[in-house]
Amino acid sequence: MKYDFIVVGHGLAGAILAETLRSRGSKVLVIDEPKENSASRVAAGLLNPVAGKRFAKSWLADAFIPAANAFYEALEARYGQQLFFHKPIYKIFSSIEEQNTWMAKSAGDNWGDYILATHTQSINQPGIDDPFGGIMIGRGGFLHVYALLDLLTEDLLKQELYLPERFDMDELQLTESGVKYKSIAADQLIFCEGYQVVHNPYFKWLPIQPTKGEVLEVQAEQNFSPECIYNKAVYVVPEGAGRFIIGATYDWRNPDEEPTPQGQEELSERFRQITSKQFKVTGHWAGIRPAVRDRRPLAGTHPKYKQLSVFNGMGSKGVLMAPYLAQRFAAALAGEEEVMPEIHIFRYLSLYYAYTDQQNQQP
Known part of the structure; x- marks a missing residue:
């Protein structure tokens, strides 16, 4: 079986890129090992156009937000289900x-x-x-990421375009015309593995920092307004019927996917700084984000192996950034434009050369 692209990973970045490539007429196969506690599936799905304590407009917000709105609205129309919720x-x-x-x-x-x-x-x-x-x-909101991923996965499964398995690097062969994976051939393979890229022999030189994030689901007392998202050290996202998602922690030292009592206490204490209402914790999850040194995503083709590309490093801003960046990267893969310099992996070429030198020196 021959494809234009194999996309490895079906978190938010991989799912949006695969959908974007398919919308352009490409034949795409997705390979992904389903995990309930992936970073995308436990995320609150926040879209915030104003960044942190610096009170700065988010990078490229004027481009990202229209692209995100159009992408999510198109999926909502296709599936007849609300996925993105506009909230101040x-x-x-x-x-x-x-x-x-x-x-x-x-x-x-x-x-x-x-x-x-x-x-x-x-x-x-x-x-x-x-x-x-x-x-x-204004112009913020949140995405039901898990619902979007479930809908796109179901579509791919029905069309036999999804392999629900762990990608086996030993089965990957690079050929003159592209790649071969087991009995599957493709012109290009794109890794969208999130933090797992640190184990990828072709792209482990990229400066990805696995960052653990924990979130809580709480049931709050009545009369706690769901009309907006609250932000003070944490985000409080309304899910309806008195339910709120509170997140998230940032832990660079313990990059595992296990919820901790310390994480629950930290989030609960920060929530108490926002509200005097009583609440009960009804859910607690953890996932690992792919953070990048300069806080910009990573996209591009391998410096040596032109059959291999990467689309990664959205961190906690995938809902905002991925639709626009997927459009631009898909156009670059088609030869219609260059990869955006701000996200191009070639900005870290010095790390690639250092890594290859180190590999060459090993006995």
């Missing part, structure tokens, strides 16, 4: 200093509809602890 994000100031930082920042920038309102005092919403006010961020 109430970023609560933690101190008067943080409020002052924002006031100075906002004076010099044209934020347009990214900032719906600035509150210098509490919004007086029952149960919300915001004595210094906060900003209401």
